[in-house]
Amino acid sequence: MPRSMARLFMVVLGQIALLAGAILIMTPVLYMVSASFMTNDEIFSTRFQILPSNLNWGNYIEVFARFNFMRYLSNSVFVTGAIVFLNLLFSPMIGYSLAKFDYPGKNILMLFILATVMVPFTAILIPLFLIVRGLGWVNTYQGLIVPFAMSAFGVFLMRQFIISVPDDYLDAARIDGAGEFRIYFQIVLPLIQPALITLAIIVFVASWDEFLWVLVATAGDTLRTLPIGLAKFREQYQTRFELMMAGSVIAAAPMVVVFLALQRRFLQGMAGLSGLK
Amino acid sequence: MFGTPQEQSLRHQSFHQRRRGILGNTLEARKKRLGLVFALPAFLFFGAFYLYPLFQTFYVSLFSWGLLDDPKFLGMTNYSRLFTDKEFINSVWVSFLYSFGVVIPIWFIALGLALIFNRTFPGRQAYLTVYYIPAVISLTVWSLIWLLMYNPTFGIFSVAARALGITGLRMLDDPSTAMPAMIILSIWKGTPVYMVIFIAGLRAIPNDYYEAAQIDGANAAQCLLYITLPLLRPVFLYVMVISIIEAFKVFTPMYILTNGGPGSATRVLSMFIFQNGFQYLKMGYASAASVIFLLILLALAIIQFRLLRFQQND
Incomplete structure (x- = not known):
C-alpha cells in the first residue's frame, strides 16, 4: 500500500511538473494571442496586464486595412505552394533514380547532394543572388521559387524510402510490359505515399518561414511574403504592437493548424530528419 | 576469332555493351539511360544552384565589386x-x-x-x-x-x-x-x-x-x-x-x-x-x-x- 501511494505521489508530482512546463513553454504564444486583442494603451500599461479587458477584433480588421496583408498572405501561399509542388515532383524522381538505377556519375551526384546538406544557405547567398539577378529574376515569383525547387534533404528522404520498395515489384511490371514512366507513377509513387506527405510537411515548414532570401530577392511591396511583410511592418509602425501581434497570429496560424491536424505525421517527419524511422 | 558462333556473338555483344555504355539497346543500357533521365533535373538544379554558386563565391571574393560598377581584381x-x-x-x-x-x-x-x-x-x-x-x-x-x-x-x-x-x-x-x-x-x-x-x-x-x-x-x-x-x-x-x-x-x-x-x-x-x-x-x-x-x-x-x-x- 505505501508503495502504491508513493507511486501515485510521483505521478501527481510528474503531472504538476509537466503542466508547469507546458504553461511556461506556451507563455510567449499565449501572450501573442492575448496582446493581439489589446488596445495600444493596454499593452503599454506598466501595470502588467495578462488578458485584454475586451476582445478587440478591430486590430485584425486594421491589419488588413492598414497594410498589404492580403497581398503578403497570398504571396506566401502561392510561393510556398509552388515550392512544395516542385519538391514533390522532383525529389521522388531523383530519389528513385538514386535508389534503383546505376549509371555513370551517380555516386558523384549522391555525394554532392549529401554534401550540400552541410552548406549553410548564407554561404551561397551572394552568388545565388548574382545568378538570379543574371537571369533577370530579382523581384519575380520564379526568383523566389526556383532556387528552392529541390532540397538535398528531400531527395535523400525519398531515396531512403524508395530503396525499401522491392525490386521484384518493378521487374514484374517490366515483364508485364509496363513502361518505365508508368512504373514510376503507378507503382513507385503510390507505395511511398506516406513519405510524400512527410516531405510536403517538411518543405512547407521551411518555405513558409523563409526570410533572408525573400529579403534579398524582393524589392518593394508586391512580392513580399508574410515574414518580410511583418518585419517591414515592424519598421514602419514601431509602437503598434497590437497590430503586429494580430498580424503575427495570422502568419503563425497556418503552420499551427497543419501541425495540429497532421500531428503524428508531422512529428515523424521532423524526427525523420535524422534518417531514423 | 575463336570459339563457336554462339560464343562469338556473346563476346561481340559484351564488347558492344562495354564500348557503347549507355547507348546500347540492352536492358542494362536502357536502365542506365533512364536513371540519368530521372536524375537530370538534379544535375541541372544542384549544379546551377549549389555547385556553381560555391565556385562563384570564391571567384567573386577575389574582386572588389559594388554590383553597379565593374569588378576590379584584387587577388587575396x-x-x-x-x-x-x-x-x-x-x-x-x-x-x-x-x-x-x-x-x-x-x-x-x-x-x-x-x-x-x-x-x-x-x-x-x-x-x-x-x-x-x-x-x-x-x-x-x-x-x-x-x-x-x-x-x-x-x-x-x-x-x-x-x-x-x-x-x-x-x-x-x-x-x-x-x-x-x-x-x-x-x-x-x-x-x-x-x-x-x-x-x-x-x-x-x-x-x-x-x-x-x-x-x-x-x-x-x-x-x-x-x-x-x-x-x-x-x-x-x-x-x-x-x-x-x-x-x-x-x-x-x-x-x-x-x-x-x-x-x-x-x-x-x-x-x-x-x-x-x-x-x-x-x-x-x-x-x-x-x-x-x-x-x-x-x-x-x-x-x-x-x-x-x-x-x-x-
Whole structure:
C-alpha cells in the first residue's frame, strides 16, 4: 500500500511538473494571442496586464486595412505552394533514380547532394543572388521559387524510402510490359505515399518561414511574403504592437493548424530528419 | 576469332555493351539511360544552384565589386582585409558565442525531455503536442513576440525585474544582455525539434537490451549510462552537426530585434555578410566572408566527426 501511494505521489508530482512546463513553454504564444486583442494603451500599461479587458477584433480588421496583408498572405501561399509542388515532383524522381538505377556519375551526384546538406544557405547567398539577378529574376515569383525547387534533404528522404520498395515489384511490371514512366507513377509513387506527405510537411515548414532570401530577392511591396511583410511592418509602425501581434497570429496560424491536424505525421517527419524511422 | 558462333556473338555483344555504355539497346543500357533521365533535373538544379554558386563565391571574393560598377581584381586582398577587420573578427566571435550558447543547453534540455517523453504517462501525447508548439511558430513571428517580451516598459522581463527592485532593465539595449536575450529565445524555439529527434532515437533502441540489463540487476541510472547513451551516439552526432549549422545560420531574430546591435554585440556572421553584401554593396568582401563562414562550418563538422568516431573506437 505505501508503495502504491508513493507511486501515485510521483505521478501527481510528474503531472504538476509537466503542466508547469507546458504553461511556461506556451507563455510567449499565449501572450501573442492575448496582446493581439489589446488596445495600444493596454499593452503599454506598466501595470502588467495578462488578458485584454475586451476582445478587440478591430486590430485584425486594421491589419488588413492598414497594410498589404492580403497581398503578403497570398504571396506566401502561392510561393510556398509552388515550392512544395516542385519538391514533390522532383525529389521522388531523383530519389528513385538514386535508389534503383546505376549509371555513370551517380555516386558523384549522391555525394554532392549529401554534401550540400552541410552548406549553410548564407554561404551561397551572394552568388545565388548574382545568378538570379543574371537571369533577370530579382523581384519575380520564379526568383523566389526556383532556387528552392529541390532540397538535398528531400531527395535523400525519398531515396531512403524508395530503396525499401522491392525490386521484384518493378521487374514484374517490366515483364508485364509496363513502361518505365508508368512504373514510376503507378507503382513507385503510390507505395511511398506516406513519405510524400512527410516531405510536403517538411518543405512547407521551411518555405513558409523563409526570410533572408525573400529579403534579398524582393524589392518593394508586391512580392513580399508574410515574414518580410511583418518585419517591414515592424519598421514602419514601431509602437503598434497590437497590430503586429494580430498580424503575427495570422502568419503563425497556418503552420499551427497543419501541425495540429497532421500531428503524428508531422512529428515523424521532423524526427525523420535524422534518417531514423 | 575463336570459339563457336554462339560464343562469338556473346563476346561481340559484351564488347558492344562495354564500348557503347549507355547507348546500347540492352536492358542494362536502357536502365542506365533512364536513371540519368530521372536524375537530370538534379544535375541541372544542384549544379546551377549549389555547385556553381560555391565556385562563384570564391571567384567573386577575389574582386572588389559594388554590383553597379565593374569588378576590379584584387587577388587575396579581401581576405587579408577581413583578418584585420575588427568588425569581422567580432562577428566570428559573436557567432561562436551565440551558437554554442544556444546549442549546448539545447542538447541537454532536448535529451532530458526526450527521456521523459520516452516513458508512458497519462496525457503524454497532449503534452508532446504542447511542448512542440514553439517549433511550428514562424521564426519571424517568434522574434516579434520576444520584441514585446523584452520591451523595457511593459515587457515581462523588465516588469519582473522591477518587481524585484531592479529598475531600468533594457534587455536589447545593453550589450551585456542583448546576446543572452537572443540565446534565450533561440533555445526556447529550437529545443522541440531536437527533442523529437532524440525521442525517435530512443525509440529505435531495442527493448531487449533493457530487459537483459534488468535481469542482470541493473538500475535505471546504469541503464541510462551503459545502454541508452552509448547507443544514442549516432543521433548525438546528427543533432550536434545539424544544430550547429542551424545556429550559425541565424539571421531573422537579429534582423528583427537588434539589427546586430547594440554596437556589434549581436552582429553574427550572417548579419555581417548580409550588411556588407546588400547594404554596403561590397560583393567581393561579403563573398570572402562567406568563404570563411563555409570553412568554419566545415572545420567544425570535421572536428565533430572525428570526436565521435574516436569515442566509438575506444
